[in-house]
Amino acid sequence: MKATPLEISDVILFEPRVFGDERGFFFESFNQSQFNKAVGREVAFVQDNHSKSAKGVLRGLHYQMPPHAQGKLVRVVQGEVFDVAVDIRRNSPTFGKWVGALLSADNKHQLWVPEGFAHGFITLSDTAEFLYKTTNLYAPESERAIIWNDPDIGIQWPAELEPKLSGKDSVAPAFKDAEVFE
Helix, strand or coil: CEECCCCCCCCCCEEECCEEECCHHHHCCCCHHHHHHHHHHCCCCEEEEEEECCEEEEEEEEECCCCCCCCCCEEECCCCCEEEEEECCCCCCCCEEEEEEEEECCCCEEEEEECCEEEEEEECCEEEEEEEEECCCCHHHHHEECCCCCCCCCCCCCCCCCCEECHHCCCCCCCCHCEEEE
């Protein structure tokens, strides 16, 4: 598995080695030892999640505050999404910066979004099924969000889609008003 740090080096794109022929394909989707080596520390995953979204659905930007902060290893098993991570660690040199990657069933890429990052995605295909492992359990009292189109962050979402948001995501606070990691 190839591991490539993105412009914010703590966010890592994983590209599996896929073996395929006319019968189908096989690839190793996760290897704990290789993953830990790539991220430079031991990570334990405690929860797996699966969501399905229609075209144009934008989920995010979500995160959980300590002590329930979550790192996420995300991938798409059907369809395609544009996936984004925003650094919300106040003392980081990349605070307020974002990185994005196309994740699809075809490219089989995965994105590591560590603790201290807000995360979101928009569905580009008719539907997309999104799987992710988390390093902490879901804790509603620690859940936070930042508005998806915050001008201070300036995410370049795919322009051809008008996002469909949940009620909660449509009223998320601006980055300047959000609770962030100290």
